[in-house]
Amino acid sequence: MLVIVSVGNHPRLRLAPSSSREIADLTGEDRRQAVLDAQQREQNNRRPLAPAESINALTVGAVHDDASGANPQGYALDPTDGLPSLSPISATGSGYRRSIKPDLVANGGRVIFRDPPTPQDAIAFTSLPSLGPGIRVATPTQNKEAFIVGTSPAAALVTRQAARVYDLVGEITAGRPINRRQRASAIKALLVHGTGFPPDLSTDPLARESALGNGVVQRDYADGCATNEAVVLFVGSIGAAQEQELLFPLPDGLNIREAKRIDATLAWLSPVNWRHRQYRRASLAFVKPTGSIPKLQTPSGLPSDTTTRGASTVQHQSWELSSAFGAGQGSNMVVRVKCFEQAGGLAGQQVDFAVALSLWVAPTVNVDVYNQVKTQIETRVAVRPQ
Structure with a gap:
């Protein structure tokens, strides 16, 4: 839970x-x-x-x-x-x-x-x-x-939002196998995915991550998405020294120089070893999104080494770009999730995780991101060979 x-x-x-x-x-x-x-x-x-x-x-x-x-x-x-x-x-x-x-x-x-x-x-x-x-x-x-x-x-207030997200996860995974740890990870990922750093909210001289963590709650995804954005939720299990590739289908119409934003949030519940100083037995992380998108520069939120340090079980990052790129039906944004064992190892145990990955484009681009991504997901084969 x-x-x-x-x-x-x-x-x-x-x-x-x-x-x-x-x-x-x-x-x-x-x-x-x-x-x-x-x-x-x-x-x-x-x-x-x-x-x-x-x-x-x-x-x-x-x-x-x-x-x-x-x-x-x-x-x-x-x-x-x-x-x-x-x-x-x-x-x-x-x-x-x-x-x-x-x-x-x-x-x-x-x-x-x-x-x-x-x-x-x-x-x-x-x-x-x-x-x-x-x-x-x-x-x-x-x-x-x-x-x-x-x-x-x-x-x-966050717990109330989590209850709504719980119902949402149940709706979008209906008919698909999902265990309790994956469901809990999905709720955790979607809650953190809806955070951001308001430009007028000051924390200086306090470090932003020490004061606000991954950010201020700004979105409740139980309310859905606008047509100019799409959020894809991935749930799964991964073992030590394994890597999984997650594909986000890209819409047409991104070949316009206009504001775009990519957000990625990884969450999991790690087994623990209370006899070991590292304590966390499963260290998961994703690498910067690649695929049919331009090379992403410095994240607009917290840097990667900050989001993955210590014994964290959440990684949340955002990138903003304005470049035009030729993507569309059949092309993908790719995120790779890796798993490393710590604190005595996992002994073959699989770790359940969830990833929320989203693409937002400025409304002026007039691209129906949501329905284009939804249509591509529905037409793809559900099971991919490993």
Whole structure:
């Protein structure tokens, strides 16, 4: 099964050499940056809380955002002064052996802090349960509803999305053999595949992967795709020292110089050896997509060595290109998945995995990517010789 866990909260932030009064007196970008600088200075004391470092679990952090229309008033102050940012209470750092944790982040509600009468060397973040802002939830109190903040509601929102993706995976694999570990890996891959890095969301000086993991949840693939994009889900099993080639059929109409994006996400549940320091027994990775596409340059998201380091069980990368290339019916984009054994080896055991691979083209190209890819997949032979 797929376990979804919050990365943990640190509601108190030490500000030294600044003070609470200095933070309160700042506005806009200056206040947001001062809070981020304090988070970076205190990072060693604000690391993920157990069991957030679990290698197979999907760990969720929080961004300072919500859908509430309420804004802090009076002595209640917004630590980012309305600008998008990492939540000031979300834990940051990395997982076991410097693997990416959290895996992704979602809305955790906007926290507030109060300017005390005398300057303090730390501030405590909280919510206004009856007024907001924050994430609105059911409560047994008289009002029946309250606003909460933190990584727990962020994890709850991701869990709700995972339930929808579970139904989606069931629909698209109906009539095809798929085991529980492959299904869990598919949900994990599709959740991470829908992440990205909003350009206006700042984390500096915190490393982006330490603050946001693979990115902010931006898409729910249970809602489907637009006609100018297609996502193909692959599920399978692989053994040690093996390689599998995955083919993504390409549509016609890509011979136009216009924006295009390729995203690839690999997820698996690794067997573990708790007696070995490497712990993870199965190390999977994909190489940069090739085939009937131009040579891809530097990823637009996290670099490859960051996404594969440590004991990670997710690899997510994106590439943006604008070149024209002659592809169409019968041509493919190729992704190769490799498996290496660690921590004492797999002893012949197969590892279940899932890969989400997508192609997006600018709507101005006017190419029906979705239906062209769908038609090619439906007409191909289902089983290929190994």
